[in-house]
Amino acid sequence: MPSGSDTTAETAPTGPDADRPGRRTGSAVTPPTGGAVEGGETPGEGGAGGESGTAAAATAAAAAAAATASEPSTGERRPGRLRRLGLLARREARRSALAAVSGLALGLAFPPFGVWPLSLVAVAALALLTHGRTARQGAWAGFAFGVPFFLLLLKWLSVVGWDAVIGLSIIQAAFLALMGTGLALVSRLPVPALWPLWTACLWIAEEWARDRVPFGGFPWGRLAFANTGSPYTPLAALGGAPLVTFGVAVTGGALASAALVLWRLKRAGGLSPRGALPAAGAVAVAAAVTAAGFAVPIPTAAADSVDIAVVQGNVQQPGMDFLGRPMMILDNHVKATLNLAKDVKAGRIAKPDLVIWPENASDLDPFQYREAYARIDEAVKAIGVPVLVGALVDHPTKQGYVENQGIVWDPKSGPGASYTKQHPVPFGEYVPFRQELSKIITRLQRVPRDFYPGDHTGVLKVGPARLGDVICFEVAYDEIVRDTVNAGARAIVVQTNNATYGRSGQPEQQLVMSKLRAIEHGRPVITAATSGISAVVSPDGTIEQRTKEFTQDVLTARIPLRDGKTLADRVGAIPEWVLAMVGVLSCAAAITIGRRGRTDEKGQ
Numbered sequence: 001m002p003s004g005s006d007t008t009a010e011t012a013p014t015g016p017d018a019d020r021p022g023r024r025t026g027s028a029v030t031p032p033t034g035g036a037v038e039g040g041e042t043p044g045e046g047g048a049g050g051e052s053g054t055a056a057a058a059t060a061a062a063a064a065a066a067a068t069a070s071e072p073s074t075g076e077r078r079p080g081r082l083r084r085l086g087l088l089a090r091r092e093a094r095r096s097a098l099a100a101v102s103g104l105a106l107g108l109a110f111p112p113f114g115v116w117p118l119s120l121v122a123v124a125a126l127a128l129l130t131h132g133r134t135a136r137q138g139a140w141a142g143f144a145f146g147v148p149f150f151l152l153l154l155k156w157l158s159v160v161g162w163d164a165v166i167g168l169s170i171i172q173a174a175f176l177a178l179m180g181t182g183l184a185l186v187s188r189l190p191v192p193a194l195w196p197l198w199t200a201c202l203w204i205a206e207e208w209a210r211d212r213v214p215f216g217g218f219p220w221g222r223l224a225f226a227n228t229g230s231p232y233t234p235l236a237a238l239g240g241a242p243l244v245t246f247g248v249a250v251t252g253g254a255l256a257s258a259a260l261v262l263w264r265l266k267r268a269g270g271l272s273p274r275g276a277l278p279a280a281g282a283v284a285v286a287a288a289v290t291a292a293g294f295a296v297p298i299p300t301a302a303a304d305s306v307d308i309a310v311v312q313g314n315v316q317q318p319g320m321d322f323l324g325r326p327m328m329i330l331d332n333h334v335k336a337t338l339n340l341a342k343d344v345k346a347g348r349i350a351k352p353d354l355v356i357w358p359e360n361a362s363d364l365d366p367f368q369y370r371e372a373y374a375r376i377d378e379a380v381k382a383i384g385v386p387v388l389v390g391a392l393v394d395h396p397t398k399q400g401y402v403e404n405q406g407i408v409w410d411p412k413s414g415p416g417a418s419y420t421k422q423h424p425v426p427f428g429e430y431v432p433f434r435q436e437l438s439k440i441i442t443r444l445q446r447v448p449r450d451f452y453p454g455d456h457t458g459v460l461k462v463g464p465a466r467l468g469d470v471i472c473f474e475v476a477y478d479e480i481v482r483d484t485v486n487a488g489a490r491a492i493v494v495q496t497n498n499a500t501y502g503r504s505g506q507p508e509q510q511l512v513m514s515k516l517r518a519i520e521h522g523r524p525v526i527t528a529a530t531s532g533i534s535a536v537v538s539p540d541g542t543i544e545q546r547t548k549e550f551t552q553d554v555l556t557a558r559i560p561l562r563d564g565k566t567l568a569d570r571v572g573a574i575p576e577w578v579l580a581m582v583g584v585l586s587c588a589a590a591i592t593i594g595r596r597g598r599t600d601e602k603g604q
Contacts, residue, residue, distance in 0.1 A: 092137065092140060095129055095137075095141060095144075096140070096141070096144040098125065098129055099125075099126065099129050099141045099142075099144035099145040100144050100145065100147075100148045102121070102122045102125035102126055102129070102145055103122070103144070103145040103146060103147065103148040103149035103152075104148050104149065104152055105118045105121055105122045105125070106118065106119060106122035106123075106145075106149045106226070107148070107149045107150075107151075107152030107153050108152070109122065109226040109227075110153055110221070110225065110226045110509060111505060111508035111509045111511070111512055112505040112508045112509075114226075114229075114508075114512075116226055116227050116229065116230045117230075119223055119226045119227060119248055119252070120248060120251055120252045120255060121252070122145075122149075122252070123199070123203070123223070123248065123249050123251075123252025123253065123256070124252040124253070124255040124256040124259065125256075126141065126142070126145050126180070126183065127183060127187075127195075127196075127199050127252065127253050127256035127257075128256050128259060128260065129141045129145075130142070130180050130183035130184045130187060131183075131184075131187040131256075131260060132184075132187055132188065133184040133187075134184060135181045135184055135185060136181075137184060138180040138181045138182070138183055138184025138185070139177045139178070139180050139181040139184075140177070140180070141180045141184075142173075142176040142177040142178070142179050142180020142181065142183070143173050143174070143176065143177035143180065145173075145176055145180070146169075146172065146173030146174075146175070146176030146177065147169055147170060147173045149173070149176075149221070150168070150169035150172045150173055150221060151165060151166070151169045153220065153221050153509075154168060154169060154172075154220065154221075155504070155505070156501045156504035156505050156506035156509075157501075158504075159500055159501055159504065160443070160500075161443065164427075168218070171214075172210060172218065172220075172221065175206050175209055175210045176206060178206065178209075179202050179203065179205070179206040181587075182202045182205070182583065182586075182587045183199060183202055185586075185587045185590035185591060185594075186198035186199070186202065186586045186587060186590050188590055188593070188594065189586065189589060189590050189593065190593075192257065192278070193257075193278065193281065193282075195253060195256075195257055196249075196250050196252075196253030196254040196256070196257055196282065196285065197250065197253070197582075198253075198582075198583065198586040199249060199250075199252070199253035199256070200245075200246050200249035200250040200253055200579070201246075201579050201580065201582040201583030201586060202583040202586070202587075203223060203245055203246070203249040203583075204242055204245060204246055204249070204576060204579040204580045204583060205579075205580040205581075205583035205584055207219070207222050207223070207242070207245055208242075208576055208577075208580040211477070211478070215426040215432055216423055216426070217477075219476040219477060219478075220476065220509070222241060222245055223244070223245040223248045223249060224236070224241035224242070224244035224245045224248070224516060225241070225476075225509070225512060225513055225516065226248075227244055227248055228512040228513075228515040228516045228541065229512075229515070229541075230248075230293075231290050231291070231293040231294060232244050232247040232248050232251075232289075232290070232293050233293060233515075233516065233519060233541060234293040234294070234296035234298055234519060235247050235292065235293050235296060236516055236519045236520040236568060237296055237297075237298055237299070237519055237520060237522065237566045237567065237568055238296060238566075238567050238568060239567070239568055239571065239575040239576075240478055240482070240520050240568040240573075240575070240576070241478055241516060241520065242478070242573075242575055242576035242579065243568075243575055244516070246575075246579055247289050247290075247292070247293065250285070250286075250289050251285075251286045251289050251290055254282040254283065254285045254286035254289070255282070255283070255286050257278070257279075257282040258278075258279040258280075258282040258283050258286075259279075261275075261276070261278045261279040261282070262276065262279050265279075298519055298522070298539070298540045298541075299522040299539065299562070299564055299566065300522070300538070300539040300540050300560070300562075301560075301562075301564075302539075302560030302561055302562045303561070303562075303563065304560075304561050305558050305559060305560050305561060306353045306354065306463070306464055306465045306491075306558070306559060306561055307350060307351075307352045307353045307556070307557070307558050308352050308353065308354055308355070308356060308465075308526065308536075308556070308557055308558075308559055309340055309352040309354075309355045309356070309383075309554055309555065309556045310355075310356050310526060310527075310528045310534050310536070310554065310555040310556075310557075311333055311336045311337050311340065311355060311356070311357050311358075311361075311528070311554050312336070312358065312528070312529060312530070312531070312532060312534045312547050312551070312552060312553045312554070312555075313329060313330075313332030313333030313334075313335070313336050313357075313358075313361060313530065313552055314332050314530070314531050314532075314550060314551060314552040314553075315328075315329055315332070315499040315530055315531045315550070316328055316329075326363065326364060327363065327364055327371065327372060327375070328363070329360065329361065329362075329363045329530065330361065330362045330363055330364065330372055330375055330376070331375065332552060333357050333358075333361045333362075333379070334375045334376070334378065334379040335552075336552050336553075336554055337355065337357075337379040337380075337382065337383055337387070338378075338379055338382050339554075340355070340383060340554050341379075341382040341383045341384070344383070349556055350556070351384070351385070352383075352385060352556060353385060353463045353464050353465065354385050354386050354387070354388070354462045354463040354464075354465060355380075355383055355385060355386070355387040355388070356387070356388045356462075356493055356495070356526060356528045357387060357388060357389050357390050357495070357528060358390050358495050358496060358497060358528040358529050358530045358534070359390040359404065359406075359471055359472050359495040359496050359497040359528075359529075359530065360390055360391070360392060360404075360497040360530055361389060361390045361391065361530065362376060362389060362390065362391035362392070363392070364392075365391065365392060365393050365394050365402075366389075366391055366393075366407075366415070367393060367394070367415075368394055376389055376409060377409070377414065380409045380410070380411050381411045383411070384411050385411065385463055386408055386409065386410050386411070386462050386463040387408075387409045388406055388407070388408060388409075388460065388462050388467070388469065388493065388495070388528075389406070389407045389408075389409045389415075390404075390405070390406055390407075390471075390495045390497075390528075390530075391405055391407055392404060392405075393405050393407075393418075395452050398452060400449055400450070401449060401450055401451070401452040402449050402450075402451055402452065403420045403421070403451065403452050403454070404420065404421040404424065404429065404451055404471055405418045405419065405420050405421070406418060406419045406458065406460065406469040406471065406493075406495050408460050408461070408462050417460050417461065418460075419454065419456075419457075419458035419459075419460055419469040419471075420452070420453070420454025420455075421451065421453065421454055421471040421472070421474065422453050422454045422455070422456075422457075422474065422480060423453065423473065423474050423477060423480060424450075424451035424452075424453055425472075425473055427444065427447070428447065429447070429450070429451040430447070430450035430451050431444050431447050431450065434450070457480075457483050457484045457487045457489075458470060458471075458484055458489075459484060459487045459488050459489050465490060465491060465561060466488055466489060466490045466491075466561075467489060467490070467491050467492070467493045468481075468484035468485060468487070468488075468489025468490075468491065468492045468493065468523075469484070469493050469495060470484060470492060470493065470494050470495075471494075471495050471496070472494070472495070472496040472497065472498075472510075473510075474494075475494050475496075475510065475513045475514060475517060476510075476513055478573065478576075479573065481517050481520075481521065482521070482568075482569060482572060482573075485521045485523060485565070485569055486565070486569055489523070490523070490561040490562055490563060491523055491524045491525075491526065491559055491560075491561055491562070492514075492517060492518070492521065492523050492524070492525045492526070493525075493526050493527075493528065494510075494514055494525060494526070494527045494528070495528050496510065496527060496528070496529045496530070497529065497530040497531075498510065498529055498530070498531060498532070498533075499530050499531040502531055502532070502549050502550055503549055503550070507529065507532060507533045507549060508533070510527075511527060511533050511535055511543075511546070514527050514535065514537050515537055515541045515543065516541070518537045518538065518539055518540070518541050519539070519540065519541045520566065520568050521565075521566060521568070521569055522539050522562055522564060522565070522566045522569075523539055523562055524536070524537060524538055524539055524559040524560055524562075525537040526559065529547075531549060531550050532547050532548055532549035532550060532551065532553075533546055533547060533548075533549060534546065534547040534553065534555055535547070535555075536555055536557045536559065538559075538560075539560065539562060544557060545557060
């Protein structure tokens, strides 16, 4: 609930303010003006932002007296600190529980649950739980929100170990703790009508940072990825995933603002049409932002098209040991392609112009193992069209390193152009600080060799089509997909291997990213997965076809090839940088205003 502080002459505070430090029964409290800091209180210091100067002085004097009283001996100091910690934990317990429930609600907004309206509820709840709080209290609320959110979102990582889920969740929640601090600070800024704007910009700043650090970032859990089938989704064509996040966060912030106004009116003695005008305005803003997506045109017209086939060969079993015996996965994809060739020869299926295999379709380096080379060549010659083959290839010059590649394999000339994954997954495809960490975490030894990153985009000429190859988790990174499209890709291919995380929700989470990218770039997106989910997504984000997990299957489709660029392609990361900077500057402004008020009080 909101932590409003606009009551007058209260004798027994109840509701959200009952547990706030520095409250005195029977004291007159002046309603805040525009959410500014009262009593010269600096954001992040003192109480929750509702004390008068006299009350603050009395509280400070009492604290000083308590500190003096505890000075005589070390034995007395220790219980005093423990007691204060206990009181703090008790005072924040209700808010912490509400923050945790809100975080779980956000987790339910993502696949496999996919209840996207909960993303609005979660944003609004966190904004209310941090409103008017100190910086520390805001940080704790953000952390209490973030940990359960990421635990639910990333439970698929339990295949590796629950310690990995917990560790990564805590690291990611630290970013939400920083955002919680910012939310608490900006809630004290003047002009309450702009509070939803500051809230949304801080969500952008949080995602901007989390997408980049550490080790190149981890973009999972962006608000945009929970809204790939909502009214906000078309905004991706204008400003990419960041603009979708912004739309969701502005709406959630506006709903929080309306709730706060109505709560304060209720506490002040009742609702009135005039008093409810700010709430009505906030609801109008939320409705306008929600409706804006319907007005965004999504380009789908194409000059030409191409017939494709996507081969999902399947694996022996899900989990860490999905590889099975050597060449098993390769044999599965070869057999599926040979069966496709038989169907084409028999006239049951039209011959495709090109075939796409998934990431790691060849579990052996075809340039080092002649049998692997021969099997791939057999399948490609049988179907008679170029095949985009996913394979692990030894680095040509750096011994001990391997490259995750998509290779264009021609039925006449054999292997040709290739794309190497630019963003290997830390601790999955390479181990940072391997020498030190492998001694502590023996499981890291299951990653025997580090993947070497590629240095160019994945635009490949595959038969008559110019495809943009993106490998697995790279679909989550804005700049990789955008650079590929801007380099000339007419359609996007996502080669992926989710066998480790099969039936865990992770394939669904990755698939919705393909939906968002299709709209963002106005391109069809073809997902080719080793064990599922393989899919064909049209430029408007519609999933035209998809496979089941852990089945051998082949998808055939005619996809459009597009050359036009969306506004999101042209503006690139500029909107994200601008909005993130606004969020950071709003925090700086809140700190400056708070310090100025503190200085003025001392001067008086």
